[in-house]
Amino acid sequence: MPHQYIRKILEAKVYDVAVETPIHPAPFLSKRLNNTVLLKREDLQPVFSFKIRGAYNKIIQLTEEERAKGVVCASAGNHAQGVALASQHLGIHAVIVMPGTTPEIKYKACQARGAEVVLHGDTFDQALTYAQSLVEEKGLTFIHPYDDPYTIAGQGTIGMEILRQHTGQLDVVFIPVGGGGLAAGVATYIKYLRPDIKVVGVEYEESACLKAALEADERVVLPHVGLFADGVAVAQIGEETFKLCREYLDEVITVSADEICAAIKDIFDDTRSVCEPAGAVGLAGLKKYSTENQLSGQSLMAIASGANINFDRLRYVSERAELGEKREAIIAVTIPEEPGSFKQFCETLGKRNITEFNYRYHDARSARIFVGVQVHPDQMPVENLVGELREHGYPVANFTDNEMAKLHVRHMVGGHSKEVENEVVYRFEFPERPGALLNFLMKLGKRWNISMFHYRNHGAAYGRVAVGLDVPPEDRQHIAGFLEELGYHYCEETTNLAYQAFLG
Structure with missing residues (x-):
């Protein structure tokens, strides 16, 4: 299998549209960690993400008949922009299906490159189902974001560049993992040519589908996926990518949202560039791994994989960066x-x-x-x-x-009304789109009185809400069923110490 992929990587035709991105040192972070920290700058691609490599390498393999019918993909942003640019370059009609929660900056970038954008559903899975229906209905060719040999090979060209550009000491390379296309391609190439280099996959802790698959020794579907790092928000690792990642990654670690925010700040401090959350996952892993393993004097590289961040989200990132650090x-x-x-x-x-x-x-x-x-x-x-x-x-x-304290209580310090005797408290995540908050309130407010409410828009694809409900003891048994009907991810916070101290 490795020989097959090495050849595919060497023959990948990515440079018609992609560029060979530089490797930049991170001097401030290097000094702080007492290691040489290097960044592979995939955020400098024409679409500000590595995804253009795999998308183009797949699309250019299509037959004339397939090109004439057009292509379709489902994506929350980066893969979509890669498909749009690749299709524009090759004169192919592209249909991009995106969740309705996709930030405007991402779907407008696709439209600007001539793609037909369809906003459908609230989640990636709903967009994916609709995109696949268009394959049957219109004969379009589906361009998978990660689980395809040509896509994997396209991303693998990053590994080829790393070994060609950096010929000196290189101890560990850190790669962000979503569906696994980037990690599979890069790890396969590096381990084939330089097995002495350790390759570590890094996942956001709320979408760690590879870690879950490795622990179960088979691909599993996560029951819930956190959307903060939307570029790696995947519920199940790809079939082909799982085979390669299991074989060629030395280790897989996870990082928190706060650690990602701190890494975004570190990249800015050293490069004056702003990565998206998924783009900083690799560096967040590098920092965590270096500290926990007490590394010193080593050469560590992280792939800065993308910079498609909605400007409004910077407020949240800046708030949490100091906590992450x-x-x-x-x-x-x-x-x-x-x-x-x-x-x-x-x-x-x-x-x-x-x-x-x-x-x-x-x-x-x-x-x-x-x-x-x-x-x-x-x-x-x-x-x-x-x-x-x-x-x-x-x-x-x-x-x-304490997430309840950091997300909500710090903005709400007040008191508890004596008239509210039976308050229960929950945290929710709901898809962020026009009218989403009103819809949430309409569903929530039909049965019990709302005694407390806090919502703050973070410019993300989801909203975070803290809600107090005045529920009589005899009704408590009905809450679980009611919350399941709402269809939003939630957790109870009634016993949270921060709530009890300032709001309870």
């Missing part, structure tokens, strides 16, 4: 309700900067404050901060890893 702590502290207590608390913090301060009257004896504090993972870690405050007699709760 472990440079901000989110804590709840109880202080005496008396004159001078704020001043004394700030003096206890010493030279640490306060990034956020929310106050809530608790009772005549005490007050609760929700505080963001600047820390440092080495010199001033959050654990030291919590320990120092407790030594000074302050009751402290660390909410740095």
